[in-house]
Amino acid sequence: MATKNYLLVAAIDFGTTYSGYAFSTREDFQKEPTKVYLKQWVDPAGSSMMYNKTSTCILFDESVNFSKFGFEAEAKYQDLIMDNEHKTWYFFRRFKMTLYDKQSSGDGWFIEDETGKQLPALVVFSESIKYLKDSLLEEAKKQQTDIRVGDIKWILTVPAIWSDPAKTFMRRAAVEAGIDTDILTIALESEAAALFVKHLSIDRQLDGKGGDLFRTFVPGSKYIVVDAGGGTIDITAHEVLNDGTVREIIKSNGGNWGGTSVDGEYLDFIKCFLDFFCIEKALP
Numbered sequence: 001m002a003t004k005n006y007l008l009v010a011a012i013d014f015g016t017t018y019s020g021y022a023f024s025t026r027e028d029f030q031k032e033p034t035k036v037y038l039k040q041w042v043d044p045a046g047s048s049m050m051y052n053k054t055s056t057c058i059l060f061d062e063s064v065n066f067s068k069f070g071f072e073a074e075a076k077y078q079d080l081i082m083d084n085e086h087k088t089w090y091f092f093r094r095f096k097m098t099l100y101d102k103q104s105s106g107d108g109w110f111i112e113d114e115t116g117k118q119l120p121a122l123v124v125f126s127e128s129i130k131y132l133k134d135s136l137l138e139e140a141k142k143q144q145t146d147i148r149v150g151d152i153k154w155i156l157t158v159p160a161i162w163s164d165p166a167k168t169f170m171r172r173a174a175v176e177a178g179i180d181t182d183i184l185t186i187a188l189e190s191e192a193a194a195l196f197v198k199h200l201s202i203d204r205q206l207d208g209k210g211g212d213l214f215r216t217f218v219p220g221s222k223y224i225v226v227d228a229g230g231g232t233i234d235i236t237a238h239e240v241l242n243d244g245t246v247r248e249i250i251k252s253n254g255g256n257w258g259g260t261s262v263d264g265e266y267l268d269f270i271k272c273f274l275d276f277f278c279i280e281k282a283l284p
């Protein structure tokens with residue numbers, strides 16, 4: 001099968017707490033594989049600091065029309081709360097992990113927003129991916145004016161440890177967002193990270209003059225990548241082969257032990273502590 005001559009490769013990292021994207025032209029990739037355009041995001045509620053990712057939050061109005069995504073969704077929802085108008089809107093955050101252990105097909109999956117109102121999971125995920133896709137296209141057009149969705153090879157990353165139905169669901173959501181299935185690759189987050197690491201100069205060697213020298217991993221090197229995210233921790237182990245490609249030493253592994261589970265445990269601890277304190281105070 002002939003490979004299409006895509007003008008760009010674009011990658012969307014859809015995270016539990018933060019999401020972002022990057023893209024690279026064929027020319028740039030051949031010159032410098034790690035050179036990518038990385039969208040910078042500003043949090044309107046905070047300082048004017050720039051971030052490589054925006055928060056994974058999405059806001060719909062009362063008629064379920066898309067309103068905002070990311071830091072902008074958080075800021076607008078805050079305003080709605082201040083004006084006590086938020087109860088009819090739909091605000092979703094940290095919803096990626098609802099797919100974590102899904103074992104059946106995605107039909108009929110619903111997710112709850114901050115106030116307990118439900119929407120189909122496919123609407124929430126596809127509108128989020130659509131926002132990121134449209135934003136990426138807008139940025140790409142600043143560099144190549146007449147670029148279209150079909151000129152781009154799209155990569156959407158998912159945790160390696162997700163079930164097959166969950167991975168299939170992400171593909172459906174992307175197609176719903178306007179990315180045709182034949183121009184889309186679902187990649188595993190931890191494997192993408194492991195391949196990226198192979199291009200970095202991080203292997204420490206002695207330079208023969210008493211100093212250190214850093215270079216990319218030589219054939220025979222083995223390395224482990226631990227991607228500690230908000231939802232999952234994914235672990236991979238690879239070996240660099242003589243032809244420069246890499247071999248997976250063991251199957252990707254991990255679990256739902258990300259930062260949000262630490263937040264959850266901490267909140268439970270505070271609740272327990274306060275309950276105990278209140279009971280103690282109530283006792284005669």
Ligand SMILES: Nc1ncnc2c1ncn2[C@@H]1O[C@H](COP(=O)(O)OP(=O)(O)OP(=O)(O)O)[C@@H](O)[C@H]1O
Nearest residue numbers: 014015016017018019228229230231232258259260
């Ligand atoms: N210094 C830190 N120590 C511990 N946790 C941190 C630190 N900085 C960020 N975090 C946590 O890391 C998480 C964000 O990491 P990251 O952006 O890699 O996750 P993600 O891509 O959204 O999640 P996932 O890949 O699991 O879907 C947040 O939960 C945040 O609380």
Ligand SMILES: [Mg+2]
Nearest residue numbers: 015016229230
């Ligand atoms: Mg991540």
